Amino acid sequence: MTRTGRDVLVTVLGNGVAPLAALGTAPVLATSLEVTGRGATAAATAPLLLATALTSLGLPAAVTHVxxxxxxxxxxALATATPVAVxxxxxxxxxxxxxxxxxxxxxxQLGDLIGLTSLTLVPNLAAALLQAAAAGLRAWTLVALERTVTHGGRFVVIAALAWTDALTVPAAVLTIALSPALGALVYVRLLGRCPRSRAGGGRGGTTGVLLSYGVRVWLGSLAGTVLVRLDQTLLTPLAGTAALGIYAVAVSVSDxxxxxxxxxxxxxFSSQSADNDPTSLGRVARVTTCATLLTCAALAAVLPFAVPALFGIDFSDAVPVAAVLLIGIAGSTPGSIAGVGLAAAGRPGLRSLSLGGAAVSSVVTLLVLAPGSGAMGAAVATVVGNAVSSLGNxxxxxxxxxxxxxxxxxLRRGDLVSVRISTTRTRRKAP
Incomplete structure (x- = not known):
């Protein structure tokens, strides 16, 4: 297996912790807090997640790239970007x-919780920058460990609170808000192993490099955040916390x-930034699309049985909502990889334009459909946005x-043989 193949495998394992932990956490929240309480938890944390992404100013992507x-x-890069983020x-x-x-x-009461979670915004931004630096260094084992601590720790705490009948909406909200800061402690090891100097330029030059890339990617970051986070932030005032509770469950399953x-x-993104390779980019898109399609189809087949069994009969309405979201995920995969290729090639502005058009179309659809259709309207809005972004990329x-x-x-015959998903020939050692 090539270096990149190992990187993908380690990152898959690390990324897998988040949805698996969410899948384990969601039934606990649903059964302990019921539909309204689950919706209130999502409503209290959605503004934090939205603000974290909106205020990043594209700096995490810029740090990874440079x-x-x-x-x-x-x-x-961290010394330059962190004060700005703070x-x-x-x-x-x-x-x-x-x-x-x-x-x-x-x-x-919900407003007070939203205000309280906003205090964790700075630690969340710092954690995102640390993860970005680790990605740029291809320290994927460290990234996987951080995600395990963040998401696994969140699940353990919420499960323990539920087991002792101490799980309330404020307790769940604070656990979710503080978990990234806990995971970020893993990167203390990264800071200790970073070289103090390598490629030229002073602090002023570093700022210019980061801001040059970050400003071009910023619009895309804003628009991408709208696609991912704004629906859950606006769904409460548009359709109520019960609709958000259904939608939150559908999102956790479809992820x-x-x-x-x-x-x-x-x-x-990391390896193409180091060594642009159009041939491997196409192979990555084809293999990833095939894997995503198969996974979405398998998950859609079990949704009618799994959702009521895991979350309770009250969440049965999440089944068709999750199915619609799965359609959007499967159809947008090639365009998503194309966007990564644009950003890695130093053209993040074009990717930002695609995401900007997607954000506008998604928000318009959400405002039109959510008041009458609730969670299903939010799902359709997400699919519309994904389609516009994919085509633009x-x-x-x-x-x-x-x-x-x-x-x-x-999918080509050679793709089936070459499971290594090689995106670069870079052999630079990870820290």
Whole structure:
């Protein structure tokens, strides 16, 4: 197995912890808190997750890109990006605190929880930067360990609280909000092993490099966040916490097939940034699409039985919602890999344009459908956004690179033989 194949395998294992932990946690939350309490938990944490992504300013992607290319050391990149993230995080936390009651749909207790979770925004941003540096250094074992601690620790605490009849909405919200800070402690080892100098430039040069890439990717980060997070943030005022409870369960179930594709995207971005290879990018897209399709089909077949058994009969309405989300995931995989290719090739602005169009179409669809259709309206909005983003990435990749669109579709005989999913020939050792 090649170095990249091992990286993908380790990252798949690390990524697998999150949905498996979510799958284990979701029934505990559903049975202990019921539909309304589950919806309140999602409503209290959704603004934090949204703000974390919105205020990153593209810095995590920039850190991964420049570290993988070897133009900036990981230590210097973190020293430059972290103060910016702290200032922006504090400002964003203040904004969330001011609008917390509006986000809570006039529920004062829920508003207080939203304000409380906003205080963990800065640690979450710092954790994202540390993970980005590890990805740039291809320290995928360390990343997998951090995800195990973050998501596994969250599951253990919530399960223990439920076992002792101490699980309440505030306890669940605080556990979810604080778990990234716990996982980030794993990266203390990374800081100790980072070289102090490698490729040139002073602090000013490092800032310019990071901001140049980060500004171009920022719009895409905002738009991507809208696609992933805004629906759960707006669903409470549009349709109520019960609808959000159904939707949260559907999302947690439908996220399972993304384990492999997310792992491939992360490894591909790092390794393609170091050594752009159009041939391997096409192979990655074809193999990943096939694996995602098979996983989505298998999961859709068991949804009608698994959801009521795991979450209770009250969550049966999540079955068709999850099925719609699975359709969107399966159909958007080639375009998602194409977006990674654009970003790794130094064209994140084009990927951002695709995501911007997707965000607009998703929000419009959500505002139109959610008030009357609830969770299903949010699912349809997500699928529409994914389709627009995928198509935009494919067209942009074809116009700006030597990668033909057809190379990203249709499994080939050679793909079945070459399970290594080789995205680069880079042999640089991980720290």
């Amino acid at each position: 570290v993988a290319r070897g133009s900036v050391t990981a230590r210097r 200032v922006i995080g504090l400002l964003a936390a203040a904004v969330v605190g001011l609008v917390r009651n509006d986000l809570a749909g006039s529920d004062r 399972l097939p993304t384990v492999v594709s997310n792992a491939v995207r992360e490894v591909t 494919l067209v942009a990749l074809r116009w700006t690179t030597d990668v033909p669109i057809r190379s990203l579709f249709g």
